[in-house]
Amino acid sequence: MTKYLVGLILLVVLQVPNALFAQNFAISGTITDAKTGETMIGATVILKENGKGAATNVYGFYSLSSEKGTYTLVASYLGYEDYKQTVVLDKDQRISIALSPKAITTKTVEITGERNDDNVTKTTMGQIKLDINTIKNIPVFMGEVDVLKTIQLLPGVKGGSEGNAGFYVRGGGPDQNLILLDEATVYNAGHLFGFFSVFNGDAVKSINLIKGGMPAQYGGRLASVLDISMKDGNNQKFHGDGGIGLIASRLTLQGPIVKNKASFILSGRRTYADILAQPFIADTSPFKGSGYYFYDLNAKVNWQIGDRDRVFLSGYFGRDVFTFSNQDFGFKTKIAWGNATLTGRWNHVYNDKLFSNVSLIFTDYKFSFDASQAEFKLGFYSGIRDYNAKLDYTWVPSVRHNVKFGLNYIYHKFTPNNAYASAGDQDFNLGEPETLYANEGALYISDDFDVTEKFSISAGLRLSGFQQIGPFTRYYKDSQGYTTDSVNYGRGESIKLYGGLEPRLAVKYAFNSKMSVKASYTRNLQYLHLTNIASISLPTDLWFPSTQRVQPQIGSQYSLGIFRNFADNTWETSVEVYYKNMLNQIEYKDGYVPGASLNDNLDNSLVFGRGWAYGSEFFVKKALGKTTGWLGYTLSWTQRKFDAINGGKPYFARYDRRHDVQFIITHEFSPKWTASAVWVYSTGNALTLQTGRYIYDGNIVNEFGPRNDFRMIPYHRMDLSVTWTAKKTEKFTSAWNLSIYNVYSRMNPYFIYFAAEGDITQGQIKLSARQVSLFPIIPAITWNFSF
Amino acid sequence: MKMKIAKHIFWLTFFGLVFFYACEKEITVDLPKPDPKIVVEGYVFEGERPYVILSRNTGYFEPIDSASLINSFIFDGVVTVSDGINTDTLTFQSAAESVLGFAYVKTNPTVVGQAGKTYTLTATADGQTVTAVTTIIPPLALDSILWKPQVNEDSLGFVWIYFTDPGVDLRGYRIMSRRVSANPERNQPYFRTNFYFENSLFSGQQAPVGFDQASQYGEDLLANQPEDPDDGYFRVGDTVEVRLCTIDKPYYDFLNMLGNSTSSNGSPFASPNNVIGNVIGGLGGFGGHGVAQYRIVCTFP
Structure with a gap:
């Protein structure tokens, strides 16, 4: 290869x-x-x-x-x-x-910005580009347009649990998706425990999802790239958009700083349940001071300097803040988490064949938990911070070639889990905070080469490396869990170096402009890991680097697809099959209980194994006309095997789904009225349940059965939405959107627990399994405007 | 410890939030039967003879009534405990130290709990043999012990103990207590566990720990028990006996997992983990306890 x-x-x-x-x-x-x-x-x-x-x-x-x-x-x-x-x-x-936009907007409900026969004629496979207008027409949950939930409606992409914005691509874990907002990595894309994503639809220009055949310019993740571009800002005239919804309101302002040369965009969103609830919580209530909110701020400026240069500066800042007080017990908690990103970019056109971009990127994700009761104070915090520099070139030597090359360097700082505690003046020593530092670098080159009219190759090679550096203290433990030895590394000292080649290859043979076959092979290295305790993605999940104990994840993916368009590209169809192998996957070892750890490293609690996934994706899309939409079906298997888990026997990943169906239809009745419907079906989540129990010191202790051996009932749901453009003039447009989530109020399982009822002294205790469902039918109305 | 409580409150609040919408119903699940295993509940307290309770695991949905509970105990097992020099064969009989009133014990023991010694347990029953090892870590004297009334309460409060970890090893502490009284309704005959925690949080430092009455045996099993009016506190005038037990790390890890497992029933925020004890070939735990015992009469400081 x-x-x-x-x-x-x-x-x-x-x-x-x-x-x-x-x-x-x-x-x-x-x-x-x-x-x-x-x-x-x-x-x-x-x-x-x-x-x-x-x-x-x-x-x-x-x-x-x-x-x-x-x-x-x-x-x-x-x-x-x-x-x-x-x-x-x-x-x-x-x-x-x-x-210029088409004068009569007969096509405002087109599903994507994808052009005509691109899906057949381009070499890339497993790529889907979505226009933000597409996303805005799809029914939404609680009135909030959500980029990530729309992504979940694509074949090969699965959602997490009910209402969750996390996603899984072709059997990859949630940490194997590279989520980029203007090139800055977003480490946690969820608000409110994942029910909403951090991307404010009003500030987003386009979304590109790569689920297979990842080009060499991207790296560092095994499963997918979700590349989100923020709007640059209108450089013609001042303009505003906004919306008032059930749980949040939004306002976006954009306009020229210097017409045709420089512009800005500023966008904000905040939930207001806490503000609305505040007047109803009496000052005397023990819960005064409790609440929850999140907000997002996006800002971007760009300046066209002459014909050859353009600079951009963009940033995102978002926070979730959860406070809980119980004044009766003098108890206060504050939990806050969020991302901050800052991207500076400089585009330069050297000549008509060579284009370059330099980016300097800062990314920060933080989670903090603080609690106090009387004289006790305690808390923990975790986070990841990156300083990233990128240099990318596009060189078009001839019409047959499109060459991309560049380099990338990231300095990482990880604070996986640090706790503090004090009682009055007494501080408890919880050990030195565990902070890990690393350098990550990559060089790449790729070429999209049209060998003949029918045959083309897209080939690339990425060389990446990762180095954990000091300061760091490595603790060695014996089989009993006692720390037997430790080694200190000084600032900047190299602790462990990993690296490797990542070949990427895609080939296409087009029989004609209507039909083609494509194949791809990619090898990816991923140096970061997300440790996850719970069965759902949470803001408490910790990012962790490759270390002496934790080796980089290595993924290989093979895929093959056939693409055929009908009726002048009105209908697009495709079938893709894939096989994926993932090495050095991590899990917490059996029985791991999170807690503060003195003289220990978090990775001492991890075990290692491999995963593999295969499946096929069927896709039919109607791209043009008044009625548009798609039907996707995925048949897939995702398994894992760890020596230390499940007795070394393979088991299904918890996001393994045998069947997955997505059906989306949008119809434009008139320029004023548009309606759409979504129906999704998927096999139930795999989970581990207790099969036995025993009594120890008066407690009932559960004995769990084989890992992920049980299935919840299948998940299915239908959503509807209607958009009515009430007013549309040059100066002001306003539209009402009515969305109904879970129209037939399907009680989809969120989790299952076991309850004991009765009293042993009264005869007998009855044990039963109970299924908790989160969201029944939920209608929501949103008013959107722009001026 | 408090962090755990705070975390639970965090998740409880989250649940409160989602249950605004959530709905719940009973479902039928078909669970396979677990492999039969022996459960060991073994103790060696410093200065006391070892005592061991043997039981069996059962299928999750097997009914729980008095007959099935009694049947889950093993009466015909063979249990030996050795301190490296002597070995005693324990027999099933009534035993005052056990909350259940019975256990495997030796009437005239040669093996007795002693600081610094390591004990090996072997149990054979139902055609299976299991073993477990534990060590008694020397006990630690308290720096002080006192009772403090709780804010907004005039006669109810917590007992506080202060002790200094020697910072020599990784170990656990188990705080146990009982209220002693001539009034049989207020007298708690057995020491029950208030807390167990690792020394990693305060290795080599002084720890203040405040606590109320310990949960009584089987409070989870026996619902609708009449609630003690002083639940959550000790009342001024109460006499309280407190034990600060030192326990080895493997046994602490077992207790910690046990506590975590019983409090995370089905929660999607917890991972479904089996409790891994120090019993090889079976379930449960065998714990050696160094014991420092104190008595305090709750009075205003």
Whole structure:
């Protein structure tokens, strides 16, 4: 495989002189929305005469080249008027294009911004791009538009438990998804225990999900990349959007700082259950001071400096704050968690064939828990902080090649679990806080190479490395759990180094513009791990680096797909199969009880094993017309095997689902009325239940059966939504959205517990299993406006 | 310890939040039967003879009534305990030290709990043999012991003990107490456990620990028990006997898992973990206890 890739890269290099001698000229530029000045991601530019084309990158930049001649250049994007221009190609030239939205918005309910036959003709597989407008039309939970819940409606992507925004891609764990917001890693994408995601729909421009065939420019995760781009801000005129919903309200302001050159966007969202409830909690209530809220702030500015340079500065800050007081007992708790990211970027166009981007990124995720009662104070905190620098180049040497290369360096700081406690003036020594430091780096190169009209290859190679560095104290334990030895490492001292090659390969053969087959192989290394105790994702889950004991996760994925479009690309269909192998997976060892640990390392409580997953995904989508939507079905298996768990026997992962069905339909009745429906079905979650019990010192002690051997009943649910655009003028638009979650009020299981009733002295104790369901039918109404 | 309580309150509140919407119903689940195993509940307190209770595990949904409870105990097992020099064979008989009133004990023991000694237990029953080992860590004298009234209460309060961990090893402490009184209604005949905790939080330092009455035997099993009016407190004038027991780390780990398991029944926030004890081949735990015993009459400081 590697040998082949090296050959391929050589081929790319050898192709370059050919491209130069063949008297090719390049056209490059950016494509923007004429109304807002926002750059457009994935817009296409085609030379009509020879069909050669290119798509814009995440910065709206495109570059294509062709032989000398006169051509008709056509730029297009779904929902926008095509742009046509005659080009006399006798020298390299810059053509930047502004596309206008279609005057009569007959296609506002199109499902994605994906263009025509892209799904068949592009080499990439397992990639789905969603436009934020698509997401806004899908029924929402409690009135909140949610990026992550829409992702869960795609084949191969599974949601966690009821209402949870966490997701699992092709048998990968929740830590194996790289979630990027303007290139900054978001380590915990959930609000309110995961019922809502941190992405405010009003500030988001586009969403790209890569669930297979990950290109070499991405790394550090095994399963998927969810690349979310924030809006840049309208550089034409000042503009506002907002919404008032059941649990939260939003306001977004954007506008030019210097028209056509610089713009800003500022977006905020906050829940208000606590504020609404406050007047109803009497000052004398013991629970005064209890409450919960979350908020998000997104801000971005960008400045176009001349024709060749553009700089961006964007940031996100969000927090969940949970307070609980019981004044009768003098008890106070505050739990807060959230992400902060800051991204600075500089786009530079060297020439019509070479584009670069430099990014400096800061990411921080924190969780803290503080409690006090009388003179007792205690708490714990955990977090992860990254300083990240990236340099990415796109080089388009000829129309057949699109080369990307670059490098990336991240400095990580992990604080996995640190506790403090005091009673009055007495501080308890809970040991030195366990802080871990690491360097992570990567170099990559990839080429999308159209070998012939029908056959194309996308090949890449990523070289990545990871180094745990001091200061750090390593504790060694014996089989009894006693610390027998420790080693201190100084600041910056190398403790452990890991690294490896990550080849990525995708090939496509298109029989014609309607049908193609694609295959891909990827190998990924992941140096971070998420330790998870509970059966659902929680903000208390800890990020942990690879260390001497914890080796990097290694994933290989093989996939094969057939793609066929019908009726002039109105209908898109595909079947994909995949097999995935995951090494060095972690779990807490059996019987692990979380607690403060002096003279210990968290990784001493972990055990290691492997996982594998395979399945097939069937997808039918109607992309065009007044009625749009899709039907997805996934048949899959996900298993794990750990020597120290389940007696060394393989077991199903708790997010293993045999069957998964998603059905989404949207119909536009008139420009004012749009309705949509969603139906989902999936096999019940796997879980471990007690099969036996015994009595010890007057307590009933449960004995658990084989790991994840029990299945909950299947999950299914239907949601409906209706959007009524009440008013639409140049100056002001307002729309009402009515969403009904779980229309037929299916009691889907959230968890199962066992209850004991009765009294032994009265005869007998009855044990029963009880199933708890979270959400029955929940209607929600939201009013959205823009001016 | 308090952190655990705080965590529980956190999750309880969360549950409160979701139960605003949540609904619950009884379901039928088909559970396989567990492999039959012997459960050992063995104790060696310093200065006392070892006592052991043997029982069997049962299928989760087997009925619990007085007959099945009695049947779950093993009366015909063979139990030996050795301190490395002497070995006693214990027999099933009535035993005053056991809350149940019976246990495997030796009438004229040669093996008695002694600080620093290691004890090996072997039990054979139902065709299975299990073994367990425990060590008695030397006991630790209290720095002080006192009673303090609780804020907003004039005659109810907590007993506080202060002691200093020697900081020499990883170990557990188990605080046990009982209220002694001439009035049989207020007299608690057995020492029950208030807390157990690891010294990792305060290794080498002084620890203040305040506590109320310990839960009585089988409070979980026996619902609808008449509630003690002083539940949650000791009343001024009460006489309280307190034991600070030192326990070895494997036994502490067992108790910790036990406590965690019984408080996390089905919670999606806890992992379904089996309690791993120090009994090889079976279930349960065998614990050696170093004992420092004190008596306090609750009076205003």
